[in-house]
Amino acid sequence: MSGSHGETINVTLKVWRQTSADAPGGFETHQQAISTDASFLEMLDLLNEELNAAGKEPIAFESDCREGICGTCGVMINGRAHGPQKATATCQLHMREFADDDEIVIEPFRATGFPVIRDLAVDRSPLDAIIEAGGYISVNTGAASDANLTPVPKAAADQAFDAAACIGCGACVAACPNSAAQLFTSAKIGHLGLLPQGQAERWSRTEAMVETMEEFFGSCTNHGECTEACPKEISLDFIALMNRDYMKAKVKNRGLAGQH
Amino acid sequence: MAQTTGERYRVAPVHRRSREWPFPLNLYQTAVGRKWVMALTGIGLIGFVLAHMVGNLHVYEGPARMHEYAESLRTIGGGLVPKSAVLWLLRLGLLSMFVLHLHSAISLSRMSRASSEDAGLVSGAKRYAGGREHVAATYASRTMRWTGPIIALFILYHLADLTWGWWLGDDFVAGDPYHNVSTSLSALPVAILYIVANVALAFHIFHGAWSMFQSLGINNPRYNHLRRGLATLLAGLILVGNLSFPILTQAGLIDEDNRTCPIGEVEGNTCLAEEAEGHQG
Numbered sequence A: 001m002s003g004s005h006g007e008t009i010n011v012t013l014k015v016w017r018q019t020s021a022d023a024p025g026g027f028e029t030h031q032q033a034i035s036t037d038a039s040f041l042e043m044l045d046l047l048n049e050e051l052n053a054a055g056k057e058p059i060a061f062e063s064d065c066r067e068g069i070c071g072t073c074g075v076m077i078n079g080r081a082h083g084p085q086k087a088t089a090t091c092q093l094h095m096r097e098f099a100d101d102d103e104i105v106i107e108p109f110r111a112t113g114f115p116v117i118r119d120l121a122v123d124r125s126p127l128d129a130i131i132e133a134g135g136y137i138s139v140n141t142g143a144a145s146d147a148n149l150t151p152v153p154k155a156a157a158d159q160a161f162d163a164a165a166c167i168g169c170g171a172c173v174a175a176c177p178n179s180a181a182q183l184f185t186s187a188k189i190g191h192l193g194l195l196p197q198g199q200a201e202r203w204s205r206t207e208a209m210v211e212t213m214e215e216f217f218g219s220c221t222n223h224g225e226c227t228e229a230c231p232k233e234i235s236l237d238f239i240a241l242m243n244r245d246y247m248k249a250k251v252k253n254r255g256l257a258g259q260h
Numbered sequence B: 001m002a003q004t005t006g007e008r009y010r011v012a013p014v015h016r017r018s019r020e021w022p023f024p025l026n027l028y029q030t031a032v033g034r035k036w037v038m039a040l041t042g043i044g045l046i047g048f049v050l051a052h053m054v055g056n057l058h059v060y061e062g063p064a065r066m067h068e069y070a071e072s073l074r075t076i077g078g079g080l081v082p083k084s085a086v087l088w089l090l091r092l093g094l095l096s097m098f099v100l101h102l103h104s105a106i107s108l109s110r111m112s113r114a115s116s117e118d119a120g121l122v123s124g125a126k127r128y129a130g131g132r133e134h135v136a137a138t139y140a141s142r143t144m145r146w147t148g149p150i151i152a153l154f155i156l157y158h159l160a161d162l163t164w165g166w167w168l169g170d171d172f173v174a175g176d177p178y179h180n181v182s183t184s185l186s187a188l189p190v191a192i193l194y195i196v197a198n199v200a201l202a203f204h205i206f207h208g209a210w211s212m213f214q215s216l217g218i219n220n221p222r223y224n225h226l227r228r229g230l231a232t233l234l235a236g237l238i239l240v241g242n243l244s245f246p247i248l249t250q251a252g253l254i255d256e257d258n259r260t261c262p263i264g265e266v267e268g269n270t271c272l273a274e275e276a277e278g279h280q281g
């Protein structure tokens, strides 16, 4: 590869270590010399190899795709979800975003609904619970239907696509001072609710997903921290859409006297 | 039977759902529904604060006009209803809006707090050791839980001051608001208190009037840029109007040097009423 090669920088890592949800945790400090060409997770990989070689427990963190689409890798880096670079998941963050002698504080995403599994890995299954409550559409089984059978207006397709970009990483919850999951939930509701295929369950979906969300997370006060932290820059507009659809859903789904 | 989330997932629900009340009461059982209530009562409260501020501008027309304005509030509804009936209805509405706004604010703050309990709470706010900086949240949005209670306490003080006359004692003259305002606000500590409280109110409205659009799902890409402007305008108008009273009293503009009517209930107020009528005739 042509172009400039990375230099090596020395960084001080303060990493959160915690053996389980109930165990007390604390920071552990490591010095690391690392190429600025390395990704953030590669730096942790290298550190873990050293820890392994020294017979110590490696730092637990999650990752899978390492290309910003699976949503598993999020951690707090210097108090910012997914680190300092905008619209970038942790796995796509590179050490060139940091300078020599930087101190880097690495913590797990925090919320009561995200208990720590170990070190930097948290249990984000409440997001799955929200999806399970209504993040699906019903289609007839049988032979696959023709492509383009259902016309989708361009505007709806564009917006649904924007919402569908959500990778379920939970950075919105982690960055939110209220630990609210509005951005995630509204992206999922908006994604399906804007498309013709999602209309049949639109109102039951909105009601069920919002109410499941509220079993685990806090109440949105429209700070807007979520959008800033989101690696896919999901818009706050989806939260407004969800709030509107939720009210409509409650009215449409109301049980009249004696119908409950 | 479908498995409930509690059984299926390792993470236990943080908040338990209670039995659903009948529609429309069930709207108040969820946080999103409660935000609707907070936003709607917020609109009502902003309407009140705006009207209150504009009405009080009568103070710049002197004691007689101020007296007349205060009286006119009691005769809303004209001869159709008993005197003060509509005023009491408005007061009742205002009180219920306050109660709902406060209750939803407090309960939702609690919910958010419980949702952040395992997240390194420092004095009630979620903190990261990495020095979490707020990127998008404004000073106003972060202080809603301080400006709200400041407003609430101030309103109690304000009622005791100019409605019930607790602090003015013998100096308080029912039906002569000009006199009461100029007497109360001419004390520097009181003027400062009014200024502080109204700055808090302006911050509260600056975020609240923007936030309520989101809470009510009022969102249209074509008009979204106007929402921040409207909130700023509302907060600014209310701030300028309300601050003018303590500041101009301190500056000596609202005083009783040119007063023609005697200070004191019965004949004083009759004199004010006659003077106001004289202006009209």
Ligand code: HEM
Pocket (backbone or CB within 6 Å): A220, A221, A222, B035, B036, B038, B039, B041, B042, B043, B045, B046, B049, B098, B101, B102, B105, B106, B109, B141, B144, B145, B147, B148, B149, B151, B152, B204, B205, B207, B208, B209, B211, B212, B213, B215, B216
């Ligand atoms: C009596 C004391 C008050 C308290 C404790 C209080 C508290 C709160 C809190 C905690 C919020 C939520 C913050 C957020 O959503 O970010 C809020 C929102 C709001 N408040 Fe107040 N408030 C009070 C009085 C007022 C008054 C007098 C007004 C009107 C001038 C007002 C207007 C609003 C509005 C418009 C909202 C936005 C609602 C929304 O987010 O949808 N509040 N208030």
Ligand code: SF4
Pocket (backbone or CB within 6 Å): A165, A166, A167, A168, A169, A170, A171, A172, A173, A183, A184, A187, A226, A229, A230, A231, A232, A233, A234
């Ligand atoms: S909305 Fe953004 S921050 Fe939240 S889960 Fe989806 S991708 Fe992550």
Ligand code: FES
Pocket (backbone or CB within 6 Å): A062, A063, A064, A065, A066, A067, A068, A069, A070, A071, A072, A073, A074, A089, A090, A091, A092, A167
């Ligand atoms: S590892 Fe898949 S998004 Fe980062």
